[in-house]
Amino acid sequence: MLSYELFFKEGLYNAEFIKKFTIDFDLLESQVEPYTPEYASMITGLSADDIVTTAREYATSSGSMIAYTLGITEHHCGVNNVFDIANLALLTGNIGKQGTGIMPLRGQNNVQGAGDMGCLPNQLAGGMSLANDEFRARYEKEWGVKLNPYPDDTQTRTFDRLEMGELKALYVIGENPLLADVHMNHTKTLFEKLDLLIVQDIFLTETAQMADVVLPARSWGEVDGTYTNTDRRIQRVRKAVEPHPNTKEDWEILCDLATLMGYPMHYHNSKEIWNEVRKLAWEIYGGITYDRLEEEYSIHYPCPDENHPGTFILHERFHKQNPDIKKSRFVPVDYTEPLELPDPEYPFMLTTGRRYESYNTHSQTRFYAAGIKVKQTEETIDIHPEDACSLGIQDGEMVQVTSRRGELLVKVKITEQVVPGLVFMSFHWSETPTNVLTLNEYDPISGTAEYKACAVAITKVS
CATH class of the missing domain: 3.40.50.740 (Rossmann fold)
Known part of the structure; x- marks a missing residue:
């Protein structure tokens, strides 16, 4: 999350572009006041200084692009997340020219x-x-x-x-x-x-x-x-x-x-x-x-x-002198918390995703030829060293992971690739069906499920 308040406070927006090609700028401006770098830091866990630096770099470079993956869309508010990304591109004019735009990186090639x-x-x-x-x-x-x-x-x-x-x-x-x-x-x-x-x-x-x-x-x-x-x-x-x-x-x-x-x-x-x-x-x-x-x-x-040569860059119309162009609308949105947050009974946040070598539910990639190096051959729950220490669990040890919907047994992988309080699992292995844990909630517009946030408890198996 970047601080919208900072964009307005420091003038980090393209006023000429906004006037020519957008509408409802005033609605966005009136809604962003609470979103200071400090408030954004509380939500994201990033430092306020890093948020400020990134916002300035994005707004002032000769060309900035936002590439996002399913971590943006697989939430109950996924569509709003995409609206917010589009708002940033319109706010700064980073759309319609080489080296700019919005690039959703999909889960499969087609x-x-x-x-x-x-x-x-x-x-x-x-x-x-x-x-x-x-x-x-x-x-x-x-x-x-x-x-x-x-x-x-x-x-x-x-x-x-x-x-x-x-x-x-x-x-x-x-x-x-x-x-x-x-x-x-x-x-x-x-x-x-x-x-x-x-x-x-x-x-x-x-x-x-x-x-x-x-x-x-x-x-x-x-x-x-x-x-x-x-x-x-x-x-x-x-x-x-x-x-x-x-x-x-x-x-x-x-x-x-x-x-x-x-x-x-x-x-x-x-x-x-x-x-x-x-x-x-x-x-x-x-x-x-x-x-x-x-x-x-x-x-x-x-x-x-x-x-026709094809359209290598989309929305180039924004950078042409065309007074009759259809203007793009800002869509202001508010931050919403995950629908299920950690609590004393389920103190960890589970987020799910994919691993490097495995494809979707592993029906194809489980049949790799013998001799091919595969880094991960079974599911693990990835957990930060601080959390592993507090639970008294070792790398490779078996634990029980429980949510309000189901439970399973899985090996522990201790890693600093996750932050304290957050754990990660993929859904590739049928032997460890991660989605017995996940939350049956969806974005009301797109229908995309909330794969990225549910509360779990982790128990050492004696």
Whole structure:
């Protein structure tokens, strides 16, 4: 957390940029007064001097970028955290030119691409808004169907409806929610209530083991298509190895199912699907052909036609003399504490995340070839030396970790990579299912779960 009060007190904002390109600056200014460096220090644990130094460096450099990861978004206030980052970029004019901007570093290589291609409930394939009548009409004409203009549910809302008995079947593609989602015991109970659970995946994950039907898909090395990076860079992915004969690409499985259910879908390859996306969402993808990707290696969207070079830097309009530009709105937000704080019964704050060599729920990376050096082969609870000393526990010793939702046994790793009072675990190992501990709370806008904060107790196992 940087001190907004300092930005206003020392004039660390771009007044000309704000006047030309933003609105609601006065709302932000009136709300930030309590957020002094000292108050920010109390919240974050950082020194007030470090906060002041960082704020000055960010505001006065020739170009500053904010790169963030899931530590920003996996909170009940994740959307507000992102609003606050956007406020900082607008406040200082650090957007729309090289070396500036906001860079969300995603958990996987194609998170952006998956969202762009229709995996978000409020968007059509191609990143077009489902609520936009003009955009929706294009798809309706192409597909010969009438589309519901209202967004469907996020995963969070879907699970709520499972709990209320409104949904009886669930189709999971390329996910392992039993191990990856918060409050694992609750998730398992929901799945056990289903009449039908279908899982489409490349391994028999913990979720797939509960499924009534498993549809065998293909891995990244067995398919053809495109990936989209977090900076909107589109690249080709090509088949590297021959797939198993009893598997299909994801799009083939979906086409087969749609056809069986009365809506024939027939494509010959991923290129045909891509060309349909280019046709329907031409403002974004129209100029990005497979031939161009072969020749140029990668292209950044938007790229509306084949003569367009792609958009390497987004929002350059902020630095052009254009009096008719649509202005960007400041969205003032308040700090909110984690929903579950440490107390005498549960005195430690647990935050969860990933480890260097392991990928998600470890269904792929647990099969590393023999001889490859792997730093961590089992789960640990990472704890500061001061806390380990106060508990009388040694490195490598087994402890019981308990929250209000569950408990598990895990080995201790003593490290200064965490601060006193904070402990860390990942969710990679099914043998140590960390998410039996985590909190079943979500951001009300995005539906993202609060993975980063829950209270736990740690007990030495005699």
